[in-house]
Amino acid sequence: MARYIIIDSYECNGCGSCVEICPEVFALNEEGDKALLLDSEAAITEKVEKAAAYCPQKCIEFD
Numbered sequence: 001m002a003r004y005i006i007i008d009s010y011e012c013n014g015c016g017s018c019v020e021i022c023p024e025v026f027a028l029n030e031e032g033d034k035a036l037l038l039d040s041e042a043a044i045t046e047k048v049e050k051a052a053a054y055c056p057q058k059c060i061e062f063d
């Protein structure tokens with residue numbers, strides 16, 4: 001079964017680390033204070049896992 005990436009927007013502090021690590025999947029919103037997914041069905045690649053591991057808020061999750 002496919003797993004999906006989830007960003008807990010409440011916890012996200014907009015640090016941009018995930019965007020730096022994996023710009024194919026993550027971007028910052030217009031205000032630049034929250035991360036969002038460019039593709040809600042993006043595959044969970046190694047880079048995505050790395051972005052999740054380095055997220056200081058631990059708010060990138062997989063479901």
Ligand code: SF4
Binds near residue numbers: 016034051056
């Ligand atoms: S690394 Fe985490 S806290 Fe930083 S912008 Fe991405 S989701 Fe938000």
